[in-house]
Amino acid sequence: MSEFVRVASVAEIPPGTSQEVVAGNRVVAIFNVDGEFHALDGICPHAGGPLAQGKVVGGVVACPWHGWQYDLKTGRNCVNANINAGCHAVRIQGDDILLEVS
Numbered sequence: 001m002s003e004f005v006r007v008a009s010v011a012e013i014p015p016g017t018s019q020e021v022v023a024g025n026r027v028v029a030i031f032n033v034d035g036e037f038h039a040l041d042g043i044c045p046h047a048g049g050p051l052a053q054g055k056v057v058g059g060v061v062a063c064p065w066h067g068w069q070y071d072l073k074t075g076r077n078c079v080n081a082n083i084n085a086g087c088h089a090v091r092i093q094g095d096d097i098l099l100e101v102s
């Protein structure tokens with residue numbers, strides 16, 4: 001059964017930034033793209049790179065270690081659709097960012 005847990009305040013992740021958080025037993029990367037929040041697993045499926053430190057362009061994050069790219073809305077790798085960085089539902093409640101964890 002899944003639930004939403006608070007992981008940060010909206011003010012802590014301004015537009016154009018990202019942050020790594022821990023939600024339940026997972027490391028998650030949260031991205032604020034022009035006020036819209038997205039959340040992927042924070043650990044790159046390739047070799048464990050920190051996705052929260054990746055550069056975001058056009059709704060896609062590039063892993064800082066070897067450049068694999070993931071769509072922020074789906075978590076899907078941009079080259080191989082069979083690879084997914086794990087997408088998490090985000091809910092904004094007042095000034096709080098909540099993430100769905102199972």
Ligand code: FES
Nearest residue numbers: 044047049063066
């Ligand atoms: S660890 Fe992310 S691309 Fe290699």
